[in-house]
Each structure stands twice: as structure tokens, then as C-alpha cells.
Amino acid sequence: MVTTRNTRADVVxxxxxxxxxxxxxxxxxxDLGKELGxxxxxxxxxxxxKQDLLVEVVREGARxxxxxxxxxxxxxxxxxxxxxxxxSGHVDVVLDNLDVARTFxxxxxxxxxxxxxxxxxxxxxxxxAFRSVLASGIAEGTFRAGLDPKTAxxxxxxxxxxxxxxxxPDGPIDRKALVEQLVEFVGSALE
Amino acid sequence: MVTTRNTRADVVxxxxxxxxxxxxxxxxxxDLGKELGxxxxxxxxxxxxKQDLLVEVVREGARxxxxxxxxxxxxxxxxxxxxxxxxSGHVDVVLDNLDVARTFxxxxxxxxxxxxxxxxxxxxxxxxAFRSVLASGIAEGTFRAGLDPKTAxxxxxxxxxxxxxxxxPDGPIDRKALVEQLVEFVGSALE
DNA sequence: CCTACCGATCGGTAGG
DNA sequence: CCTACCGATCGGTAGG
Numbered sequence: 001m002v003t004t005r006n007t008r009a010d011v012v013x014x015x016x017x018x019x020x021x022x023x024x025x026x027x028x029x030x031d032l033g034k035e036l037g038x039x040x041x042x043x044x045x046x047x048x049x050k051q052d053l054l055v056e057v058v059r060e061g062a063r064x065x066x067x068x069x070x071x072x073x074x075x076x077x078x079x080x081x082x083x084x085x086x087x088s089g090h091v092d093v094v095l096d097n098l099d100v101a102r103t104f105x106x107x108x109x110x111x112x113x114x115x116x117x118x119x120x121x122x123x124x125x126x127x128x129a130f131r132s133v134l135a136s137g138i139a140e141g142t143f144r145a146g147l148d149p150k151t152a153x154x155x156x157x158x159x160x161x162x163x164x165x166x167x168x169p170d171g172p173i174d175r176k177a178l179v180e181q182l183v184e185f186v187g188s189a190l191e
Numbered sequence: 192m193v194t195t196r197n198t199r200a201d202v203v204x205x206x207x208x209x210x211x212x213x214x215x216x217x218x219x220x221x222d223l224g225k226e227l228g229x230x231x232x233x234x235x236x237x238x239x240x241k242q243d244l245l246v247e248v249v250r251e252g253a254r255x256x257x258x259x260x261x262x263x264x265x266x267x268x269x270x271x272x273x274x275x276x277x278x279s280g281h282v283d284v285v286l287d288n289l290d291v292a293r294t295f296x297x298x299x300x301x302x303x304x305x306x307x308x309x310x311x312x313x314x315x316x317x318x319x320a321f322r323s324v325l326a327s328g329i330a331e332g333t334f335r336a337g338l339d340p341k342t343a344x345x346x347x348x349x350x351x352x353x354x355x356x357x358x359x360p361d362g363p364i365d366r367k368a369l370v371e372q373l374v375e376f377v378g379s380a381l382e
Numbered sequence: 383c384c385t386a387c388c389g390a391t392c393g394g395t396a397g398g
Numbered sequence: 399c400c401t402a403c404c405g406a407t408c409g410g411t412a413g414g
Contacts, residue, residue, distance in 0.1 A: 024217075155373075165349075182346075185380050189379050
């Protein structure tokens with residue numbers, strides 16, 4: 001077995017792993033080097049700074065969530081169908097990219113103000129997918145009138161963002177059942 | 192105006208503020224000293240270590256949530272009444288102790304394994320208050336049968352724990368309205 | 383609560 | 399990607 005040189009993508013992936021586990025400030029460049037089998041100083045041939053790594057991981061998270069929303073909004077069918085697609089897609093993004101999702105959700109606030117603003121607007125755009133599906137459903141009469149799409153979106157996102165905090169893939173509830181429980185809970189909250 | 196000496200409680204309170212804002216690893220003892228108008232080294236006349244401060248803040252959070260649950264469970268009335276008391280009490284704990292709650296929710300994972308275990312079991316005990324109220328409501332027929340109290344509790348806690356992340360006291364929705372929206376959303380999810 | 387430190391570790395650079 | 403560093407900062411201590 002040959003030990004190949006690390007690519008920039010390897011470095012970013014390892015950064016996501018450690019940032020997710022120990023937090024951005026809890027991870028040193030030497031920790032990250034060790035994770036990759038090289039010295040901390042060697043990382044600077046791949047990146048300009050530690051912040052750069054956080055930016056890169058968080059951006060990847062934003063891309064993944066955004067791509068999921070785009071797909072979900074394109075689903076033919078009813079508003080509840082698109083809401084289900086949004087929820088199911090979110091679960092997939094989180095569970096298929098746990099480290100990236102965790103870093104995106106918990107460590108983005110460690111970015112400098114400029115980069116943080118970009119993340120906030122990316123999040124708002126993602127949230128707007130939920131708001132628009134809820135608004136359509138209310139207009140169609142499939143979701144209860146009097147529902148506030150903004151608040152309801154925040155509640156729904158609160159539930160699906162928190163999955164990262166408690167869900168264990170090897171636990172008693174598999175991914176499909178998780179999505180079912182989510183859709184059922186959220187669905188009946190909207191009726 | 193006289194400048195009084197800081198008490199241990201002042202130090203813990205300031206630690207909660209900084210841990211909540213910048214994270215545990217993002218806060219240095221010198222930062223904390225500056226916040227209190229003294230040197231980092233002077234803090235060691237109040238505490239033995241930085242970890243001690245995190246332990247203290249997190250424990251205070253655990254105490255507050257536990258006290259709230261105890262009060263809510265003692266409420267006379269129906270299961271939905273007690274659920275409302277749990278939600279309303281949780282909102283009060285979070286909004287009246289934002290820094291402590293944030294540190295409890297986001298920084299407890301930075302504790303050493305031993306202390307972290309204690310927090311996890313404290314959280315589980317708090318969650319059990321929600322589970323038991325849901326189970327009673329299902330048994331009475333006020334909450335829909337087929338509901339899983341464990342999963343539903345996690346979903347409810349996901350929503351009310353996330354308040355820390357988005358709610359602004361000076362925003363368009365006041366505390367009373369927030370509780371109403373929460374109770375309505377969660378309530379209809381359980382019917 | 384300050385003075386005066388300690389060894390360890392931090393993010394990062396120059397040069398190969 | 400390593401060698402050999404840099405100045406700054408880290409948590410913490412001794413003694414007052």
C-alpha cells in the first residue's frame with residue numbers, strides 16, 4: 001500500500017472532521033497535520049490560513065443545502081410533496097456529510113464578520129425555500145390558514161438542524177423511519 | 192462611584208457571557224480578566240482552572256432547566272397544561288439566562304469526558320419530564336395514539352433549544368407571542 | 383488583586 | 399512536505 005500525498009481536498013475534509021468534533025478554536029493546525037500524517041507547517045502549502053479552511057468547509061455546507069433546496073422545489077406535485085422533499089433532502093445532506101453539516105451549523109459563527117454575513121444570507125436564502133413552500137400550501141388551503149410561514153420555517157429547520165446533535169445511524173431508527181417521523185410531526189403541525 | 196472587588200459569582204457570570212459569545216476555546220483567561228477589569232492571572236484567586244468555570248456555568252444551566260421542569264410537572268390540570276408549562280418555563284430559562292443557556296447548550300461538549308457524562312444524564316432527566324407528560328397525554332387520549340414520546344420529545348426540545356439561535360427580544364415577536372406560537376405548533380403536531 | 387514569571391503551544395514563514 | 403524557526407499567546411504558579 002502506497003502512501004500518497006494529500007490533496008487540498010483531503011486537508012479540507014480533515015479540517016471539517018476536526019472542526020466538527022473539537023470546534024474551530026479547539027483545533028490547532030498541528031492537530032490537523034497529525035490527522036493527515038504531516039506537520040502543521042506543511043499545511044500552508046495547501047492553504048493560506050486556518051480561517052481559509054473554515055471558510056471552505058462552511059461554503060461546502062452552504063452549497064450542499066442550497067442544491068438540496070433547488071431539487072426539492074423542482075419536485076412536481078403538491079406543496080406537502082415539496083415540503084417532504086425539503087425535509088428528506090436536508091436529512092440526506094446532514095447524514096451524508098455529518099462533519100461538513102456540523103461545522104456549517106455550529107462553527108460558522110467563528111468566521112470573521114465579512115464571511116459570517118455571507119453565511120447568514122446563504123442561510124436566509126435556504127430558509128426562503130421553506131417559507132415559499134409553506135406560503136403556497138397556505139394559499140392552496142392544504143396548510144392551515146393563520147400559520148406564519150416565517151415562524152413555522154424556523155421551527156421546522158430547528159428540528160431538522162438538531163438531528164446532528166442526537167441521531168445515531170447505528171441506533172434503533174433508520175434514516176427512512178426518521179424522515180417519516182419528521183414528515184408526520186411537521187405535517188400534522190401544519191394542518 | 193466606587194469600584195468594588197469582583198466576587199466569584201461575577202467571574203462565573205462573565206465567563207458565561209464570553210463562553211456564549213466566543214465559545215470556550217475562543218475565550219482566554221486574559222480575555223475574561225479584561226471583561227472584569229483585572230489580569231488573567233488574578234482570576235486564579237477565584238477559580239482553580241478554566242475548566243472549573245465551564246463546569247460551573249454548565250451546572251447552573253442544568254439547575255435552571257431542572258427547576259423549571261419540576262415546577263411544570265407540579266402544575267394541576269391536563270397533560271397539555273403541563274406541556275405548556277414545560278415549554279413556557281424553558282423559554283423563560285433561555286431568555287432570562289441567555290449566556291448560561293447558550294453555554295449549556297453549545298459548550299458542554301468541551302467538558303472533559305467525566306463532566307460531560309454528568310451533563311448528558313442531567314439532560315436526559317430533563318427530557319424525561321417531556322416524555323412522561325407526552326406519555327400521560329397519549330394514555331389519556333388527549334395526544335394522538337401512535338405518537339412516540341421519545342422522538343416527539345426530541346423534536347419539541349429541538350425547537351425550544353434553537354430559540355437561542357434566532358430569537359431577538361427586541362424583534363417583532365414578544366415572549367408571550369413566542370410561547371403561543373410554540374404551543375400552537377407543538378400542540379397541533381401532537382393531535 | 384498585582385508583579386513577575388514559567389514551559390507549552392499557537393498560527394504562520396523562509397528556504398529548501 | 400520537511401527543517402528550522404519566529405513572535406505572540408496560552409493556562410497557570412509563586413509570592414506578595
